[in-house]
Amino acid sequence: MRWRVIRLEVHDAYLNMGIDQAIMEGAEAGKSAPTIRFYKWMPSAVSIGRFQSMREEVDIEKCMELGISYIRRVTGGGAVYHSNSGEITYSVIAPTSIISKDIRESYRIVCGWVIDGLSKLGINASFAPINDIVVDGKKISGNAQTRSKGTILQHGTILYDLDIKTMFTVLRVSGEKISDKMIKSVEERVTCVKNYADTDQEGLYEKLLEGFTAGKEFEFGSCTEEEMKRAEVLAKSVYSSDSWNFDR
Amino acid sequence: MLFLKGFARFKVPGGKLIEVKLNYSNSIQSIQILGDFFLYPEASLKDIENSLLNLKVNESEENIARIVSNVVKNKSITLMGITPEAIAKTIKMAVDK
Numbered sequence: 001m002r003w004r005v006i007r008l009e010v011h012d013a014y015l016n017m018g019i020d021q022a023i024m025e026g027a028e029a030g031k032s033a034p035t036i037r038f039y040k041w042m043p044s045a046v047s048i049g050r051f052q053s054m055r056e057e058v059d060i061e062k063c064m065e066l067g068i069s070y071i072r073r074v075t076g077g078g079a080v081y082h083s084n085s086g087e088i089t090y091s092v093i094a095p096t097s098i099i100s101k102d103i104r105e106s107y108r109i110v111c112g113w114v115i116d117g118l119s120k121l122g123i124n125a126s127f128a129p130i131n132d133i134v135v136d137g138k139k140i141s142g143n144a145q146t147r148s149k150g151t152i153l154q155h156g157t158i159l160y161d162l163d164i165k166t167m168f169t170v171l172r173v174s175g176e177k178i179s180d181k182m183i184k185s186v187e188e189r190v191t192c193v194k195n196y197a198d199t200d201q202e203g204l205y206e207k208l209l210e211g212f213t214a215g216k217e218f219e220f221g222s223c224t225e226e227e228m229k230r231a232e233v234l235a236k237s238v239y240s241s242d243s244w245n246f247d248r
Numbered sequence: 249m250l251f252l253k254g255f256a257r258f259k260v261p262g263g264k265l266i267e268v269k270l271n272y273s274n275s276i277q278s279i280q281i282l283g284d285f286f287l288y289p290e291a292s293l294k295d296i297e298n299s300l301l302n303l304k305v306n307e308s309e310e311n312i313a314r315i316v317s318n319v320v321k322n323k324s325i326t327l328m329g330i331t332p333e334a335i336a337k338t339i340k341m342a343v344d345k
Contacts (some may be wrong), residue, residue, distance in 0.1 A: 015345075050286050051293060053267075078265075078284035103288060103326055130264075130286065130328050147288055153319070246280055 001098050003218035006037035008088070008205050013069040016089070018235035020153055022227045023093045028149040032227065034094035036212050041082040041089070041101055045069035047168050049077040049144065053248045056172060060186055063170050065194060070170075072245045073155075075144035077131060078155035080157055081167040086192070090114070090212065091155035107131055107145060110154045114141050117211025118158075121197040121204065131156075138191035158208065159192040160201050192199060251277050256341035260263070260285075264329030268342040276303045276343075281335060286328035295323050305343040312336035 011019065016039055047135065048057045050073060057079040058070050092099075092110050100106040100135025111127045118125045118140070125141070128134045133141035134158075143156030164183050168175075173182065193204050222229065238244050251271040257263050264285035270272050270295045279297050299319045303312065316332035319325065 007338070050290050051282055051287065052284060053282050056267075076284070076286035076290065103328065144286070146290060248280060 001034060001217070002069065003094075003213070003216050004221040005209070005213060006031040006035060006219050006222055007209075007220060008038040008040065008043045010040045010084075012043065012235075013041055013047065013071040013082070014235035014239040015231060016041060017071055017073060017239045018231035018233075019223060019227070020091050020093065021222070021234050021238075022231035023091075024146075024148065024151055024153045026224075026227055027093050027095065027151045027228065032093065032224075033221075034098060036218070037091050038208065039089050039091075039189060040084055040087075041069070042084050043067050043069055044084045044166075045071060045082045046079060047071050047073045047082060048072060048079045049075065050146075051076055051248065052079060054246050059073065059170055059172055066166070066170065068166075068170055070245065073144065075146045075153070075155065077142065077144035080142060080172050081163075082157060082168060083161070083163050083166065085201075086161040086163055086231045087157045087159050088201065088208060089155060089157045091153060092212075093153050096147065096152050098149050103145065103147070104129065104218055106152055106154070107143065110145075110152075111141070111143055111156070113212040113214075114143075114156065114158060114208065114212070116214060117204075117208035118193070120207040120210055121193065121199055123193065124198045131179075133158075135154075135191055135196060138189055140191050140193065143185070158191070158204065160204055161194045162187070162190065162192045164190075181236065254342035256338050258334060258338040258341060259329055260334045263331075263334070264343070266330050266334055266338045268335075268338045270339070270342055272343055273307050275305060276300055276339075279339075280339075283330065283335050285330040286326075287330075288326040288328075292319075292325045295319050296325070309333075309336045309340050312339055 145154040265283045267282040270279040313332045313336035
């Protein structure tokens with residue numbers, strides 16, 4: 001099985017989620033090759049899990065004030081702040097048959113590729129079920145998966161730098177004001193690549209690429225015209241719509 | 249008819265967060281289950297929510313868990329980070345407040 005690897009791209013939130021879904025639909029139809037893609041978010045964005053409430057999780061007014069997008073993912077899990085300068089996102093779209101039919105096992109396998117990439121930077125990370133990757137017990141990567149018609153879409157984010165203040169300006173934290181104590185408590189639970197490795201984001205990306213592609217037959221490629229057309233339709237009609245984003 | 253609004257939040261030990269929002273009188277009129285959990289296939293959360301409509305609010309936690317369990321089994325749903333028991337507990341918390 002030959003993988004298609006799409007090099008790091010930068011898109012807005014709606015197109016990023018549209019591309020993931022367009023490739024997934026293509027894979028379900030047997031048209032899209034198993035794909036690994038890396039991307040960043042411009043402008044920065046908050047994504048919430050499929051079952052979360054946008055208004056409860058996200059301070060919409062603050063997002064608008066700061067020019068930060070907000071979007072509901074197709075995957076479950078929690079709210080994530082995707083800082084343009086602080087993280088790299090990946091997605092893997094492939095038939096379950098080449099990863100694993102078992103959901104928990106497939107999380108472990110794909111998260112293993114992230115862990116392999118981090119290890120190349122000397123970072124000793126480990127998988128923390130259900131969907132986290134931790135270093136010294138602190139979360140460095142969150143991951144989320146959906147499945148449909150024998151196809152897996154798993155995407156996840158690897159934290160390069162932490163901007164806790166902006167994170168908690170746009171994410172609602174139950175009744176608490178942003179305090180030094182709260183920031184300290186987050187720093188005790190969350191970490192980032194910058195705390196462990198002397199590398200820039202390009203260096204992190206190169207190592208993640210190595211971790212994801214090791215032992216695989218692959219070629220670099222990009223989205224097909226058909227995938228991009230579909231992604232743009234999804235970005236416009238679904239992912240930027242209030243009916244999707246404020247569904248809950 | 250006037251309905252009461254209920255809300256509860258429960259963090260499953262070692263798992264994820266569940267929130268339940270509902271409107272009720274003697275029975276549940278509408279319900280939303282929210283949180284950062286995983287549920288496969290995602291669209292089947294509606295089946296769980298629909299199975300709880302018109303349920304008497306004094307139904308025991310065990311019975312509510314059983315109803316959710318049956319939907320999970322019949323619809324081949326996989327829950328990750330939450331359980332039928334935790335959903336039932338959160339529902340009872342939401343109507344007991």
